[in-house]
Amino acid sequence: MKLKRHAILLSIAALGFGAGPLQAADGEEIYRSAMPPCSSCHDTGAAGAxxxxxxxxxxxxxxxxxxxxVQSVKDGLGVMPAYEGKNTDEELTASVQWMVEQTRNGE
Ligand code: HEC
Incomplete structure (x- = not known):
């Protein structure tokens, strides 16, 4: 019983975290939901990404x-497909900013 309540509190905390700064959340979401997802290459470094x-x-x-x-992402670069017309400039900018922030903070 006590454990269960702990789990519920944890999920509430996770929800609160997800609703953090809007732009950061958007950027990550686009990174994972664009077609094809940026994460499919940039999570692993596949194909030299x-x-x-x-x-x-x-x-x-x-x-x-x-x-x-962002322009490279719109036009496509090497094996990276072009995202122009699939996502808005704002969405692509948010996802690129998220990637750069994660990478700068990742050290
Ligand atoms: C099919 C794999 C793949 C997918 C999907 C993909 N990328 Fe890339 N991306 C690459 C590769 C490979 C490069 C390096 C290309 C090169 O320099 O030849 C790259 C380069 C980049 C760069 C650096 C551009 C530059 O000017 O140096 C950014 C920023 C980037 N990707 C962001 C994204 C974003 C944002 C998405 C999703 C909207 C995305 N990528 C989806 C493979 C991918």
Missing amino acids: PKVGDAESWGDRLDKDTAVL
């Missing part, structure tokens, strides 16, 4: 302007 949380794999990309990075 810069891996989220691994600054070394990003190299100079971390110093690029967000607008430049």
